[in-house]
Amino acid sequence: MSWTQRYDPAGSALLSTLAAALPIVVLLGSLAWLRLRAHVAALAGLVTALLIATAVIGMPAGMALRSAALGAAFGLFPIGWIVLNVIFLHRLVERRGLLDALRQGVTRITADKRLQLLLVAFSFGAFIEGAAGFGTPVAVTGGILIALGFGPLQASGLALIANTAPVAFGALGTPIVALSAVTGLDLHALSAQVGRQLPVFSLIVPFWLIWAYAGWRSMLEVWPAILVAGAAFALPQYLVATLHGPWLVDIVAAACSMAALTGFLTIWRPSLREWGVAKREQEKPHVPAIAWLPWIALTGFVFLWGLPQVKNALNAVSAPRLAVPGLHNLVERAPPIVAAPAPEAALFTLNWLSATGTAILLATLLTAVLLRYSIRELAGEWLATLRVVRVSLLTIALMLALGYVTRYSGEDAILGLAFAQTGILYPFFGTLLGWLGVALTGSDTSSNVLFGSLQRITAEQLGLDPVLMAAANSSGGVMGKMIDAQSIVVASTVTRSEGQEGTILRYVFFHSVALAALVGLLVTLQAYW
Numbered sequence: 001m002s003w004t005q006r007y008d009p010a011g012s013a014l015l016s017t018l019a020a021a022l023p024i025v026v027l028l029g030s031l032a033w034l035r036l037r038a039h040v041a042a043l044a045g046l047v048t049a050l051l052i053a054t055a056v057i058g059m060p061a062g063m064a065l066r067s068a069a070l071g072a073a074f075g076l077f078p079i080g081w082i083v084l085n086v087i088f089l090h091r092l093v094e095r096r097g098l099l100d101a102l103r104q105g106v107t108r109i110t111a112d113k114r115l116q117l118l119l120v121a122f123s124f125g126a127f128i129e130g131a132a133g134f135g136t137p138v139a140v141t142g143g144i145l146i147a148l149g150f151g152p153l154q155a156s157g158l159a160l161i162a163n164t165a166p167v168a169f170g171a172l173g174t175p176i177v178a179l180s181a182v183t184g185l186d187l188h189a190l191s192a193q194v195g196r197q198l199p200v201f202s203l204i205v206p207f208w209l210i211w212a213y214a215g216w217r218s219m220l221e222v223w224p225a226i227l228v229a230g231a232a233f234a235l236p237q238y239l240v241a242t243l244h245g246p247w248l249v250d251i252v253a254a255a256c257s258m259a260a261l262t263g264f265l266t267i268w269r270p271s272l273r274e275w276g277v278a279k280r281e282q283e284k285p286h287v288p289a290i291a292w293l294p295w296i297a298l299t300g301f302v303f304l305w306g307l308p309q310v311k312n313a314l315n316a317v318s319a320p321r322l323a324v325p326g327l328h329n330l331v332e333r334a335p336p337i338v339a340a341p342a343p344e345a346a347l348f349t350l351n352w353l354s355a356t357g358t359a360i361l362l363a364t365l366l367t368a369v370l371l372r373y374s375i376r377e378l379a380g381e382w383l384a385t386l387r388v389v390r391v392s393l394l395t396i397a398l399m400l401a402l403g404y405v406t407r408y409s410g411e412d413a414i415l416g417l418a419f420a421q422t423g424i425l426y427p428f429f430g431t432l433l434g435w436l437g438v439a440l441t442g443s444d445t446s447s448n449v450l451f452g453s454l455q456r457i458t459a460e461q462l463g464l465d466p467v468l469m470a471a472a473n474s475s476g477g478v479m480g481k482m483i484d485a486q487s488i489v490v491a492s493t494v495t496r497s498e499g500q501e502g503t504i505l506r507y508v509f510f511h512s513v514a515l516a517a518l519v520g521l522l523v524t525l526q527a528y529w
Helices: 013-032 038-057 061-095 098-109 113-131 136-147 152-162 167-183 187-214 216-221 223-243 249-265 293-306 308-318 356-370 375-409 411-420 423-441 444-462 466-480 485-494 501-528
Strands: 321-323 331-333 342-344 347-349
Touching: 013 038, 013 375, 013 411, 013 501, 038 061, 038 375, 038 411, 038 485, 038 501, 061 098, 061 136, 061 293, 061 347, 061 356, 061 375, 061 485, 098 113, 098 136, 113 136, 113 152, 113 167, 113 187, 113 223, 113 249, 113 293, 136 152, 136 293, 136 485, 152 187, 152 485, 152 501, 167 187, 167 249, 167 444, 167 466, 187 216, 187 223, 187 249, 187 466, 187 501, 216 223, 223 249, 293 308, 293 356, 375 411, 375 423, 375 485, 411 423, 411 444, 423 444, 423 466, 423 501, 444 466, 466 501, 485 501
Parallel strands: none
Antiparallel strands: 321 347, 331 342
């Protein structure tokens, strides 16, 4: 028996919106102010979402529980699968002392920790985002920053701030492709519109990142290098997005940024002082090539796995789609969220071979062979890794369960409709709707699927450009990436800051809101001027 979502269950738009917002308030409040452990806060948010879904909105309890189970399954695979294997790779490299060798290699490029942060978290992180997405860049760059001497909480927060501007074109353009599919708008038009929005922030975010780390005066001391890194990313991002399409934007832009910054640092150094190491480690022995191989292997595998041809071939032999009984196509979204009533699919795809986590595992196994790990050592490290991440996996599962309950119950749609009532201010608040979507779901792709249709419908009703507002959903969404619970848990796990998720959230929350507001202002200018 099907069930249609209700978008004003309390008979009052205000009361319905407050009820729909309650699970988010409970989750974020438990993390940031009550300072509960992340898995406890996630459980509290999930229970609240289930109560609102069943007692207020009227969703059948069986459907609500099945949606939670589907979200938990998705949290464990593919998200948890990525986290597990990234930590596994990190442990293998660390035990052989290669993280210290990697630190020496980065220090040879620059001894200044501000510039190391720029190179690793912004430029290299953007490349990993373009190839893989799903929290992988935060996991990879967070571990490298720890090796470079950054504190665990500091590494977590800075990796999250850096992983913003590339997100809309992450995983070979998946968010924009999904946005086009959901809205029916032209893929190249959407890519070009996002390509006119995000390059502005590709220039701003590197400055913002160094300011957040070192302060305003210290940021100004290295502004030429920051400008090189940002401009070398922003210009290719604009050109590829507008002239080619969404698929290779991050890959090309990040490669240009890394090359330009590395080349610039061979001829330029801060004139006043260098942060961190007092001088370049030229007296140290040559860094062995094997120190770079794990990261080269990781980059190669995740890029190869991200290619549509490879992914489709692997999916053909390893991606059974399992329909959730009692939920699949039984929940119906209704206008004005969609143009016409439409059933909501509830499928779990077990694409174990084409999953990004599998690519990371293969890179890890290749690394193990190169580092001459025995089978016994390898098995022991894998079990030790599983023990380390078990609470994080539970947390991710609970977070995604919460996200899926809000999606299938329509709680997210109720919040979206509240944003849609802002009239002339809709370009600003519609952008924040994308931010909210990513904060809720942990994914720019999911936010685009969630709110893309609403953005188009609302824009057409208000006489705005639907391409602009659909693109704004994705561009605004990237700033929500740093506060989504999934990314925070990944960051805390990699940097061994479990239990400090609330501290990380408090550190990045202002940056997330401020940058999202700036995107909203840019979109408003585009809409009316």
